[in-house]
Amino acid sequence: MVVLSADLPFLVDRAVRMLVDTLAASGADGVVLTDADGRDQPLVAVYRRAALCRVLDVVEAESGALAGLPLRRLTQGLNLARITDPVASFDCDTWDDIATARSRIREHGHVLDEWISAAKDELGIDLDVDTGVLLDLARDAAHGVARPAAPLTTFLVGYAAAKADGSPAAVAEAAAKAAALAQRWAAEATEAASPDSEPGGSEPGGSEPGGSAAGTE
Numbered sequence: 001m002v003v004l005s006a007d008l009p010f011l012v013d014r015a016v017r018m019l020v021d022t023l024a025a026s027g028a029d030g031v032v033l034t035d036a037d038g039r040d041q042p043l044v045a046v047y048r049r050a051a052l053c054r055v056l057d058v059v060e061a062e063s064g065a066l067a068g069l070p071l072r073r074l075t076q077g078l079n080l081a082r083i084t085d086p087v088a089s090f091d092c093d094t095w096d097d098i099a100t101a102r103s104r105i106r107e108h109g110h111v112l113d114e115w116i117s118a119a120k121d122e123l124g125i126d127l128d129v130d131t132g133v134l135l136d137l138a139r140d141a142a143h144g145v146a147r148p149a150a151p152l153t154t155f156l157v158g159y160a161a162a163k164a165d166g167s168p169a170a171v172a173e174a175a176a177k178a179a180a181l182a183q184r185w186a187a188e189a190t191e192a193a194s195p196d197s198e199p200g201g202s203e204p205g206g207s208e209p210g211g212s213a214a215g216t217e
Helices: 013-024 049-063 095-123 131-144 149-163 168-193
Strands: 002-004 030-034 040-047 080-084
Touching: 002 013, 013 030, 013 040, 013 080, 040 049, 040 080, 095 131, 131 149, 131 168, 149 168
Parallel strands: 030 080
Antiparallel strands: 002 040, 030 040
């Protein structure tokens, strides 16, 4: 059973998969995320349901009720494994925490802007770059085709735009074409993987392979 609190702005699927995989490979009752100071985050964890229900019954029998009890009463009765991730475990308990999270998010966007500016200077180009369009394209290529397709596709889009007039409009047009292709590619792959699809099958009412059409000699 996966338990995730709603105050973790930097929690990503990679961290959740790591929790799940660690539990699957261990004999522990659960796996919890710990912060940079080694403190457990019991609401960012994966638990075995049977173990959790067992300890819940014990705690309830000892206390008479579960309402109002500290969470550590539950977790201290479990055999837990731990994974440390200072970024994913950052939680927003106060307004100061929220301000820190917002600052980190802004800094991430600022770093991208600085990198693009430095790269343009180094390459000797002057072009307004729509990072949102290119990042969306990279996402579509990575998810619809394969992860290595993301950088390759953005390179091809840049080359195609340069062969045109090199304007932001040319980048946007090439990116839109590539994104549409990636989406079609993903749809065709999904259709081909469907159990209802039969490669090489004939359409209903069609002639059998090697046979003649009705009405001919």
